[in-house]
Amino acid sequence: AQSVTQLGSHVSVSEGALVLLRCNYSSSVPPYLFWYVQYPNQGLQLLLKYTTGATLVKGINGFEAEFKKSETSFHLTKPSAHMSDAAEYFCAVSGGGNNDMRFGAGTRLTVKP
C-alpha cells in the first residue's frame, strides 16, 4: 500500500522568497513520485515527476524536487516565489503494478507581495 503525507495545509511566503513544500511518502515498492499544481476551477497540471535515475528532478516554472529514499521524502522547492505560483499543490505516489495514484491532501501556497 502507498500513501502520501503533505506537511502543512497552508504555506505563505513573500514574493521572491524560497518556496518549500514538504511531502513524505510510504511505499512497499520503488515509488514513482509526482507533484501536481491545481489553479482554481482547473484540472491538475504536472509540475515534475521522479521515476528512476537522477534524484534531483527539475520541472516547469522553476520548480524542482529531490527524491531522498532514506528520508522517504520528495520535497518541492523554488528559489524565488512569484505571485503566479499561488495555487494548490499535490504530491502523489504510484508504483509497482498499481493502477491508482495516491495523492496527498494538498498544500495551498499563498504569495504575498
Next chain:
Amino acid sequence: GAGVSQSPRYKVAKRGQDVALRCDPISGHVSLFWYQQALGQGPEFLTYFQNEAQLDKSGLPSDRFFAERPEGSVSTLKIQRTQQEDSAVYLCASSPYGRGARYEQYFGPGTRLTVT
C-alpha cells in the same frame, strides 16, 4: 488542441436522482482514470480503464457508482440514487500509456457535483 474535457462542468442533483458525467480524453490515450475530490482534499482514485477494459474499480465507493468506456475513448461515470455524500468534484485523467498509474496523467477540469 485538445486536452481532456469533461461535461457538464457543474451539476446540481436532488438526492435520489441519477447523474451521468462525461469524459473526453486526449485522442489516442490508452489509459483513463476517474477520481473523486472532496472539498479541501486530494483526489481519490475511483477506477481505471485500459482502452475499453475496466481493469480496476477498487475505488468505487458503492454499487451506485458505475463507469464505462465502451469504445476505448469517451468514458461515462454514472451515479445512481445520488446521496449528499456524493457531492464532490469528479476528475477524469488520461495517459498515453498502459500499465496503470506509472506515468504522467493529463487531467480534465472536473465536474462539480452538488447533491441537495
